[in-house]
Amino acid sequence: MTTEVRGRLGRLLPDGADPTAPLLEVRDLAVRFRTPSGASVRAVGGMSFRLDAGEAMGIAGESGCGKTTTALSLVHLLPGTGRVSAGSVKLFGIDLVPLTERQLARYRWREISMVFQGAMNALNPVQRVGDQIAEPIEVRLGQSRDASRKRAGELLELVGIPRQRASAYPHELSGGMRQRAMIAMALACDPAVVIGDEPTTALDVMVQAQILQLLERLRRELGLSLLLITHDLSVIAETCDRVMVMYAGRVAEEGPVSRVFTAPRHPYTVKLLSSFPDIRTGRRALSMIPGSPPDLRTPPPGCLFAPRCEHAMPVCAVETPPEINSDDGVRVACHLFTAGDAVRRDAASEVKA
């Protein structure tokens, strides 16, 4: 007999859960897409990260660096042409990668739910929002229709929508309201992890701030564990504990927001931060990152950022940089920080300057 393991709010965890394991631990995750021409795109190439209970981690990076792909691959939501080609995704210590669709269904939404960008298209246009929120409660948690409806009403109130609006259709709600409804839906089964993929991108600044405040409040009140995908660094600065900067399907740098944003190490993080309007002053920054990301159908050897890097050294074009963990909790994948080389460390101090 397996022992019962209870997680957040005393909920029963799936069989085989290890109470001592981290909430979510991803190791060497790689994702490939088949293209119509028969070529294979390595959209994600060996990503590792972990998310602890109650933590919020931001995932940042240029468009096309694999943020969405990473998120979708956790519970096999990739389109038919994509598949996880290597690595493991452990939730409560259970590896989700080898699971069948049927086995995996248990983890979708109940453990990992999502808030997508632009909820207009992410919500079914011909179904009432209340019914869409109640659906997973009824179908996945096996509650009665009435109980599910009632719970949906409570969730709407929780995200700041009057429960009478449950009978509205998505198009009858404003953009901000729709995003709130989407958040309410994501909370329906009280999941262990909520992934937000650009949850505020399509909204105007005022509404964006309100949604972020809502996420903040829900984190505090419900102790949510959050993966927040966005290319807006100020969103991460405001909401997250840690940040992971991705480049071309790999981790460039990862660590506490306070460390990474004040003292970026990877030349790409430096560029990314300087290409952004200053988080505190709101000043528009001028520098753009010259060049473009590599073609992932034929990734070059070595560091993928090397062709755009001012500090590139001969080794960068040959060897994939190892991930270096430093004492302050920052992890960086850059040859500048490979230990035991004085020249490189000099160059590194230049980057920081």
Add this chain to the structure above:
Amino acid sequence: MNVAYLVRKLAQALVTIAAIVILLFVLFRAMPGSPDRVSKNPNMTPAMQAAERARWGLDKPLVPDQLVAFIGSTVTGDLGTSIKFRGQPVTEVVGAAVGPTILLVGLGEAIAIIVGLALGALSGWRRGGLVDRLGNGASLVFYSMPYFVIGMPLIMVFASGLGWFPTSGMTTPGASADPVGQVLDVAGHLVLPLTAVTLGLIGAYSILMRSAIIETRAEDYITTARAKGLTDARILRHHAFPNALLPMVTFIAINLGYVIAGAITLEVVFSWPGLGTLTVAALNARDYPLLQGIFLLVSVSVVMFNLLADFVYGALDPRVRS
């Protein structure tokens, strides 16, 4: 549903019908050998011709007198008398053909809508799967064939060949007197033409539904539904199908509107006594009043089904209502 929406659509339909009536008037008077033909009979003296013209009201100006008279009689259900079926009112001739056509094409539509939509949805949902490869292949074949091309081999094999079914017509003259026997007789005649029309329509519906489902599959809310951990069947039933149905509504309505026109080639091949056969007969006999009546009936039917489509659309798609 929004009352203003209903009223607006209803008003549009009425205006369209009025325009059709006027168009018919103009069209049939502009055609060679139109109503005036009788009065130009060379065997009549000019005085007799004039009397004849006066009798039919053709001595009055086209507009407004003749037009007003035409609209008046059309509205009161008087469509004139048929030339081919001497003396019989057009409404009677047409009325007798409506039943057989609705029985054949209407029943075919009903079966094809259910089977075609289901087949198309399953094909598109599991693209490249067994249902798709068999179903879509067959649909393409039947869709591309005119009804009579589907019908003729059926006649050759199952009627002339095996003799299981009658080759033509809707009833066997003097076959049976009791109602049950009559129903069975009609049913026997119905099997082959119904099969032909249903196969063709299933092809059309399933091909369109398949592409509607394939398009819907790629929508973000389908990804959301998958992320919710719903079963494939539930996603298809509750999320993909209701959305994919929307573009089908108009197509179904237009098809249903034309049911009344009959399936001309099919009815002729099977000598089915419906409106399709009647249209061909009226054309051959240059029976303008009869043709006019048939055209009016078909146009009004198309308009009414479009109106119905608007209502159904409003019921299915909340975005239309507001």
